[in-house]
Amino acid sequence: MAEMISLTIDDQPVSASEGTTILKAAAQIGIEIPTICFHEACTSNALCRICVVEVENARTLVPACVGKISAGMKVHTRSERIDRSRRTLLEMLAATVDLSEAPEILTYMQEYQAAPDRFPNAERRDPPIIDDNPMFIRDYAKCILCWRCVQVCASDAQFAYAINFTGRGFETQIGTFFERSLPETSCVFCGQCIGVCPTGALKPKRQWLLEQGQTPDEIMALTRSERHRRMRREIPAEGGTR
Amino acid sequence: MADFDLAPLKTRLAEFAPQGQTALLPALQAAQQIYGYLPEPVVVEIAQALKVPLSETYGVIDFYTLFYRQPVGKTVIHVCSDPVCAMAGADGVFKMLTQRVALMQEGSTEQKTVTLERAPCLGLCEHAPAMLVQGTAVGDTGGATWEELMSGKNEPPHSVVGGAIHKLTANCGHAKTTTLKEYITSGGYEALQKALKKNPFDIIMEVKASGLVGRGGAAFPTGAKWEGAYNTAGEPKYVVCNADEAEPGTFKDRVMMEDDPHRILEGLIIAAYAIGAEKGYWYIRREYENPYRIVQHAVEEARQAGYLGKNILNSGFTFDVELRQGAGAYICGEETAQFESIEGKRGFPRVKPPFPTTNGLFGKPTIINNVETFCNIPLILLEGAQAYRQTGTEKSPGPKLFCVSGDVVRPGLYEVPFGFPFRRLLYEMAGGIRPGHIFQAALFGGAAGAFATEKNLDVCLSFEDLRLAGLPLGSGAITVLDETRDPRDVLLRLGRFFAEESCGKCFPCQIGTRRQYEILQRVASGQPQPGDTQRLQDVGWTMTDSSLCGLGQTAASAVLSAIQHWPELFS
Numbered sequence: 015m016a017e018m019i020s021l022t023i024d025d026q027p028v029s030a031s032e033g034t035t036i037l038k039a040a041a042q043i044g045i046e047i048p049t050i051c052f053h054e055a056c057t058s059n060a061l062c063r064i065c066v067v068e069v070e071n072a073r074t075l076v077p078a079c080v081g082k083i084s085a086g087m088k089v090h091t092r093s094e095r096i097d098r099s100r101r102t103l104l105e106m107l108a109a110t111v112d113l114s115e116a117p118e119i120l121t122y123m124q125e126y127q128a129a130p131d132r133f134p135n136a137e138r139r140d141p142p143i144i145d146d147n148p149m150f151i152r153d154y155a156k157c158i159l160c161w162r163c164v165q166v167c168a169s170d171a172q173f174a175y176a177i178n179f180t181g182r183g184f185e186t187q188i189g190t191f192f193e194r195s196l197p198e199t200s201c202v203f204c205g206q207c208i209g210v211c212p213t214g215a216l217k218p219k220r221q222w223l224l225e226q227g228q229t230p231d232e233i234m235a236l237t238r239s240e241r242h243r244r245m246r247r248e249i250p251a252e253g254g255t256r
Numbered sequence: 257m258a259d260f261d262l263a264p265l266k267t268r269l270a271e272f273a274p275q276g277q278t279a280l281l282p283a284l285q286a287a288q289q290i291y292g293y294l295p296e297p298v299v300v301e302i303a304q305a306l307k308v309p310l311s312e313t314y315g316v317i318d319f320y321t322l323f324y325r326q327p328v329g330k331t332v333i334h335v336c337s338d339p340v341c342a343m344a345g346a347d348g349v350f351k352m353l354t355q356r357v358a359l360m361q362e363g364s365t366e367q368k369t370v371t372l373e374r375a376p377c378l379g380l381c382e383h384a385p386a387m388l389v390q391g392t393a394v395g396d397t398g399g400a401t402w403e404e405l406m407s408g409k410n411e412p413p414h415s416v417v418g419g420a421i422h423k424l425t426a427n428c429g430h431a432k433t434t435t436l437k438e439y440i441t442s443g444g445y446e447a448l449q450k451a452l453k454k455n456p457f458d459i460i461m462e463v464k465a466s467g468l469v470g471r472g473g474a475a476f477p478t479g480a481k482w483e484g485a486y487n488t489a490g491e492p493k494y495v496v497c498n499a500d501e502a503e504p505g506t507f508k509d510r511v512m513m514e515d516d517p518h519r520i521l522e523g524l525i526i527a528a529y530a531i532g533a534e535k536g537y538w539y540i541r542r543e544y545e546n547p548y549r550i551v552q553h554a555v556e557e558a559r560q561a562g563y564l565g566k567n568i569l570n571s572g573f574t575f576d577v578e579l580r581q582g583a584g585a586y587i588c589g590e591e592t593a594q595f596e597s598i599e600g601k602r603g604f605p606r607v608k609p610p611f612p613t614t615n616g617l618f619g620k621p622t623i624i625n626n627v628e629t630f631c632n633i634p635l636i637l638l639e640g641a642q643a644y645r646q647t648g649t650e651k652s653p654g655p656k657l658f659c660v661s662g663d664v665v666r667p668g669l670y671e672v673p674f675g676f677p678f679r680r681l682l683y684e685m686a687g688g689i690r691p692g693h694i695f696q697a698a699l700f701g702g703a704a705g706a707f708a709t710e711k712n713l714d715v716c717l718s719f720e721d722l723r724l725a726g727l728p729l730g731s732g733a734i735t736v737l738d739e740t741r742d743p744r745d746v747l748l749r750l751g752r753f754f755a756e757e758s759c760g761k762c763f764p765c766q767i768g769t770r771r772q773y774e775i776l777q778r779v780a781s782g783q784p785q786p787g788d789t790q791r792l793q794d795v796g797w798t799m800t801d802s803s804l805c806g807l808g809q810t811a812a813s814a815v816l817s818a819i820q821h822w823p824e825l826f827s
Binding site for chain 2: 066095101103186190191192
């Protein structure tokens with residue numbers, strides 16, 4: 015049995031076992047810390063930093079999703095300093111990606127009074143939709159780079175390793191080997207990535223077509239012809255095209 | 257797609273394959289040497305041989321700016337565009353080269369022969385404006401002609417070394433590399449002999465007593481770091497020499513590697529003995545081709561002489577070091593990003609804790625120190641901690657290297673005791689401001705630094721005095737601006753540097769460096785928007801408070817400092 019550790023969060027005493035994160039310890043006493051990239055089923059990488067809190071005597075703010083509790087720690091989950099970081103982060107995100115299908119983030123924006131137009135003439139990440147397979151579309155203009163899809167595709171779940179990162183810094187994107195289409199990669203179309211995407215960047219093709227105004231009948235017809243096309247293609251391609 | 261003869265690659269891969277993913281960067285570098293760039297079939301071959309997923313291999317290639325997915329010219333030229341070289345006229349040089357290259361390609365259907373790229377600081381600041389021509393460093397290129405640059409006869413410039421003391425730089429500045437023989441004649445490797453007769457723990461206590469703190473920028477106590485790794489159970493342990501020097505305005509590690517490589521190596525071997533490591537890595541940035549070759553030669557000399565390898569000097573201690581080259585990523589100077597890079601991954605910094613002393617390279621207990629830090633070790637062992645502390649101040653003991661660049665008469669590397677007056681470094685050592693001009697400001701600590709102004713001229717160069725003055729020591733870079741310089745142009749270049757070098761892992765830095773650069777572009781063009789000062793402060797403090805690693809945490813440092821000094825420039 016792990017040792018119990020006592021600390022205070024927003025001046026309320028709390029005890030939790032050693033190794034507990036600040037995020038979990040706060041939840042125990044009903045204090046909710048906002049999170050974006052965090053997901054129960056994925057390794058936490060402390061990317062989005064929306065969960066930062068103030069720990070007394072720490073030089074910088076501490077991400078609650080990975081920050082472990084320690085004895086006598088004094089944590090504050092709201093302060094001017096914290097709110098400035100959270101608000102600015104949300105404003106910068108809004109100036110970068112399409113958050114229209116990210117209801118949690120939009121709610122945070124209201125809560126922290128973040129202005130979506132805070133950064134005039136800011137460059138957005140706005141690549142075209144990738145529609146390269148019959149199962150799902152990839153709309154990276156909505157991608158906030160939470161890494162969940164890459165992680166579930168790799169060692170967090172599926173071990174398929176079809177997708178990874180391209181570029182770096184602001185130019186980072188999720189991509190495949192030499193930008194190959196998904197059917198040409200090790201993708202097994204398990205759908206795990208769609209399940210963990212928080213912003214609608216990954217979406218089942220059917221849902222997307224419905225949103226485009228296509229009727230179920232039209233979609234069925236489309237699927238049928240696609241299936242036939244593929245069968246015709248596959249016969250001469252036996253032995254592999256690559 | 258063109259056919260590639262994979263035979264030469266396969267020969268090289270036979271040596272890399274057993275190592276697995278850690279050999280990814282060396283394998284990609286070997287392939288690029290063979291093919292000039294990294295075409296898809298070549299990358300497939302490498303990924304399969306090292307058993308790295310294709311997508312991840314591609315992710316690694318795309319992370320580092322010096323891996324090419326497209327064919328490049330026979331000659332690749334990198335022109336530095338950061339503040340020091342820019343002040344010396346680098347933009348004009350780049351323009352001239354652009355025109356020459358365009359002229360050459362005009363009407364030509366052949367594959368291009370020259371690829372011209374803008375580069376981040378090349379660590380040649382005392383020879384600004386500087387460039388790399390096919391990897392060879394060329395300095396003072398302001399007056400160089402195209403024919404000279406393309407002659408293939410370029411020689412790396414010699415270091416300029418001075419100062420008030422010469423404890424670390426005794427063998428430097430002589431326009432040549434100190435050979436093993438010369439190093440031994442000057443008392444080299446005596447500290448190692450002394451160390452090998454000591455109990456490792458006593459060495460660590462000696463280093464602790466010396467008060468040495470890291471010289472890479474973070475100033476972490478070296479002895480405490482070593483003690484941490486010593487006390488951690490877990491085999492094997494590693495030592496890493498961080499020579500990924502890339503902080504704009506910093507060139508001290510380059511000079512030490514070029515002029516006196518054995519001093520660094522001796523420090524590294526002692527460190528390995530102290531914590532019980534049998535294997536070390538020496539990570540040198542890709543832009544430092546000349547230092548890399550020199551270090552390679554020095555390591556071979558040391559191996560032949562029995563300072564490396566099995567049973568070193570009959571002590572029973574075994575240790576060897578593997579050299580690694582970066583591939584164009586400032587972030588790999590961050591210690592955990594460097595581990596990732598050595599492991600064959602994208603250079604993403606890790607979440608700390610856990611710290612390297614317990615979970616470092618390959619998850620094992622590791623110490624990683626800067627080149628200059630290692631240079632201090634033989635000194636401490638030879639003199640003893642008490643004598644070592646006679647140099648410097650009580651709170652900042654020891655000698656310190658400063659890289660003075662910009663508008664001074666003699667830009668160069670200067671060794672002084674901690675606590676030395678800035679005014680004397682500037683006016684006596686570096687010869688003062690260039691003729692006909694006066695001091696305006698100095699950027700302390702590189703891109704991640706802050707500005708000193710006239711009121712700071714009498715500050716003493718110690719941690720305690722600089723802290724009081726609100727100035728960082730950082731890597732020891734001091735870039736001097738005379739009255740003709742517009743700080744906004746310096747900030748613009750620093751802003752671009754961070755925007756291009758952010759790894760993209762955590763949101764504050766990934767987006768913040770870009771938003772900061774956009775605002776700095778408006779400011780530099782004299783057309784800031786209402787509220788831009790507040791925007792810069794919000795972005796700046798968010799990066800400082802909430803970023804994952806030191807890069808993001810200091811990416812706004814110079815900007816926030818400039819807003820304090822010159823608020824009128826931002827509105």
